[in-house]
Amino acid sequence: MAPPSSAQAPSSIPRARSPTPTACQPYCAVPLWDTLLMVVVHLERTVHFRCAVAVRLVTCTDMCRKADVAQSSSRYTCDKCDGPHPTERCPHFEKDREEHKDAWVNYGCKNDPHQMGGNPGNFVLRNAAVVRQSGDGSCLYHSLSYGLGNTDATSLRVELALFLKHMPGLEIAGDSLEEWVRWDSNLSVDEYARRQSTAGWGGGIEMACCSHMKNINVHVYTSVSRSSSDFKRISCFNAPKQDRRVRTIHVLYQGGLHYDALQT
Structure with a gap:
């Protein structure tokens, strides 16, 4: 029998069959563990990316917040305590x-x-000169100290706070200092005195205490006009014992709870 010719039809050449896949041999060409490893790496990169984005967002937000605070601080001046915040958001004086x-x-x-x-x-x-005082929250104390001439704002703060603390029953215009403090701040005399000894603007309570403690007259004025050197008196805190030796301190109320001294 003659050997088969090399020109035999291709259809007559037997073909190898692919083995039937089993449970241990998946169809996918990539092994299962490699696939899982790729998924884990992808997830890890995704998590790192998201964490990096989150950190950048937090940092950016914090920087924006600080910038807003700085801008707000330079934009606002509290009418109540001269602090760098809007008057209606004053943390010291809510009323x-x-x-x-x-x-x-x-x-x-x-x-x-x-x-x-x-x-x-x-x-x-008439013919009084305005002596400007710092708007640092102690303008009234500066003005009173200027008139007294023998103290400073920091020392006067402590003196007036101690006087108030030890004289809560002193009657001013029909009410005790304790009642005035409660009405004005909703605080006890001790709490108010403790706060005023270090911070907070001064007002009628402090002028009343000063007039009694120093036995002086404290008179409050407003400007008649911007160009005038004349000032209208709007209130008097007079010394309890009047004699020839009693001095009068003149204080100019400039609005917004700011005070300057007046020199006659």
Whole structure:
């Protein structure tokens, strides 16, 4: 029998069959463990990426917040304590200025229950010079210290706070200092005195204490006009013992709870 010719039809050449896959031999060409490893690496990279993005977002947010705070600090000046924040968000004094039971809020006679200072009359102080004081939250203390001439704002703060603490029953315009403090700040005398000894703007309570402690007159004025050197008196905190030796300190109320000294 002759050997098969090399030109035999291709269809007559037997073909090898692929083995039938078993449970241990998956169809996928990539082994199962390699696939799992690729998935884990992908997830790890994704987590790292997301963490990096989150860190950048937090950092950016924090920087923006600090920038906003810095911008707000330079933009706002509190009318109540001169701090770098809006007046309505003052952390020290929550009440509105219009509700204060102080002399500069209600001009008029002493019969007014909200009038802490005495009747200012119709007096105008003429040819007085304004002595500017720092708007650092202690402007009234600076102004009073200037008039007294023998102290400074820091020392006067402590003196007035101690006086108030030891004299809560002292009556001013029909009410005790304790009542004035409670009405003005909703604090006890001890709490108020402790706070005022280190921070916070001064007002009628402090001027009343100063007039009694130093036995001096503290008179409060407003400007008649911007170009004038004349000033209208709006309130009086007079010494309890009047004689020829009693001095008068003149304080200019500039609005927004800022004070300057007046020199006559």
